[in-house]
Amino acid sequence: MDHKSSQTLHEALHRASIFLEKNKLDPNLARTYWMLSFDLSLTDVVKNLHQPVLSEDWQQFETILNRLAMDEPIQYILGYTEFMGERFKVTTDTLIPREETSGIIELAHDLLSKNPQAKVLDIGTGTGILAIMIKKKYPQTSVKALDISKAALAVAKENAAALNVDVEFVQSDLLNAIADNEKFDLILSNPPYISSDELALMDESVKKYEPSLALFAEENGLGIYQRLASNIAQYLQAKGQLIFEIGFRQGEAVKQIFEQAFPKAKVEVLTDFNQLDRYVWIHEM
Secondary structure, three states: OEEEEEEEEEHHHHHHHHHHHHHHOOHHHHHHHHHHHHHHHHHHHHHHOOOEEHHHHHHHOOOHHHHHHHOOHHHHHHEEEEEEEEEEOOOOOOOOOOOOHHHHHHHHHHHHHHOOOEEEEEEEOOOOOHHHHHHHHHOEEEEEEEEEHHHHHHHHHHHHHHHHOOOOEEOOOHHHHHOOOOOOOEEEOOOOOOOOHHHOOOOOOHHOOOOOHHHHHHOOOOOOHHOOOHHHHHHHEEEEEEEEEEOOOOOOHHHHHHHOOOOOOOOEEEOOOOOOOEEEEOOHH
């Protein structure tokens, strides 16, 4: 039986705001966390502001607030996140998708709108967001996705099944599992690119909970780009394209890496919606 508490939703959210502020978290997010916790719309919340809260719901929300106070990301607590209007499962084996990554798919439109049957490769797929959304937006494409983590691939496969798209997932350390004669029209990657000396700048939630395998790279964060640049050309069709996500301080360094690997190509550094360097696009080979 449901038991109504003596507090209204308005009072509960006020209590939650005070708790968040005491724990050095944004008190303005109390309503957002409530909406996410119970899968509610803003209209649902406003309509029920002066209604009593169920005791069971408050207890559940208190548990979530306590986990947030321990720096655990809300996405891991709930087990999912939203990306480009779709819901994706996340676990501590996968990086939490960031909306900036959607810019890779926007850049891919240039090629995929002209070549809808393109072969696409996603390196370091994590939750599978890039591979899955490419396949969903361009269903005639053939999409293969790689990750070194077996656990991350299991999550990506679940996400593909939930969104009813057909992506081939392969466990691989970068390109090691790809046959020498296999070629792609488009290769995408949001690889690990954080340098160990940037650790102090990161949120506690990222440091404590997100997988280091998906975050950090050697050579001041450039190690994965260097490894890919050494042999990625052999897997690319003659008029193929490469699109990489980068750290906002890495634009010029990553550009130089791929200008050396593709001296005849156009190598561009492009910004995200915050006007920060976020992508390197190699095209016009």
